[in-house]
Amino acid sequence: MKKGKFKYIVIILILVIYAVCMYLAFGVSETREREASTTILVGDAAVWDYSSRNWMNVTTPSLLSKLNWQSFHVYIDHEYLGDYLVWNDDEWYIFDENRQSVSYQGELFAYQADFDMNILSYETTDITDYTYARQVLEEHGLSPDSQYTLATVSSLDFDKDGVDENFYVISNVFAMDFFPDKYFSFVFMVDDDTIYMLYEDVDVNEGVNGCMPNLYTVADLDNDQDNELILTCAKYSNQTPVAMLYEFRDNAFEIKISNQ
Ligand SMILES: [Ca+2]
Numbered sequence: 001m002k003k004g005k006f007k008y009i010v011i012i013l014i015l016v017i018y019a020v021c022m023y024l025a026f027g028v029s030e031t032r033e034r035e036a037s038t039t040i041l042v043g044d045a046a047v048w049d050y051s052s053r054n055w056m057n058v059t060t061p062s063l064l065s066k067l068n069w070q071s072f073h074v075y076i077d078h079e080y081l082g083d084y085l086v087w088n089d090d091e092w093y094i095f096d097e098n099r100q101s102v103s104y105q106g107e108l109f110a111y112q113a114d115f116d117m118n119i120l121s122y123e124t125t126d127i128t129d130y131t132y133a134r135q136v137l138e139e140h141g142l143s144p145d146s147q148y149t150l151a152t153v154s155s156l157d158f159d160k161d162g163v164d165e166n167f168y169v170i171s172n173v174f175a176m177d178f179f180p181d182k183y184f185s186f187v188f189m190v191d192d193d194t195i196y197m198l199y200e201d202v203d204v205n206e207g208v209n210g211c212m213p214n215l216y217t218v219a220d221l222d223n224d225q226d227n228e229l230i231l232t233c234a235k236y237s238n239q240t241p242v243a244m245l246y247e248f249r250d251n252a253f254e255i256k257i258s259n260q
């Protein structure tokens with residue numbers, strides 16, 4: 001083989017190896033990112049679309065009606081109900097493959113995606129140990145002996161380390177048989193004796209102002225292997241509840257998207 005020809009073959013080989021390495025380093029991860037797209041229904045509060053690493057509210061009637069008769073994986077109260085066709089008329093109705101209406105009771109969460117979403121199952125019970133609730137109230141200048149209209153805790157392994165974190169939801173909004181000067185609503189996670197706040201709202205109580213928070217769904221919604229969390233907050237009037245999607249980054253919760 002001539003020396004010149006050999007040199008060309010070596011150069012071509014190096015280019016091919018370089019191209020393969022670049023594809024493995026960037027092409028594959030880009031493909032993976034592009035694949036993570038999903039549309040989720042948060043009850044009747046929000047429709048969120050995720051693609052190209054961006055969350056978007058779907059609100060226009062023309063975009064919403066495009067979802068009609070599409071198949072979604074449907075969960076009620078964090079439990080898988082089945083795959084159903086959905087149809088929207090201010091609220092979501094679900095149908096089987098024969099377009100027969102299927103009734104449901106509870107909180108609807110539904111998604112379609114190009115990946116399998118892991119929705120965490122968990123139970124919510126009334127708080128029996130008020131240590132952290134009292135601590136949060138005191139830190140916000142409220143009486144630690146305040147009465148509540150809601151005081152629940154949900155245990156689930158949010159950070160996937162094999163140990164459950166506790167998510168507390170406490171509130172005194174919409175009190176009927178007592179009238180606090182200030183209303184409060186807090187949602188916080190306790191992990192290893194540390195409190196991480198998600199939602200805090202304190203203001204002068206006018207009877208039915210404020211909103212009642214609710215831990216709605218915990219799942220890896222964007223397929224990046226970390227869990228996200230959806231909170232809703234219901235107003236007293238029949239306005240659309242606030243819906244917020246949180247991720248946990250650098251030891252703090254931050255809102256990625258909200259419907260308001
Ligand atoms: Ca954990």
Ligand SMILES: [Ca+2]
Pocket residue numbers: 219220221222223224225226227228
């Ligand atoms: Ca995630």
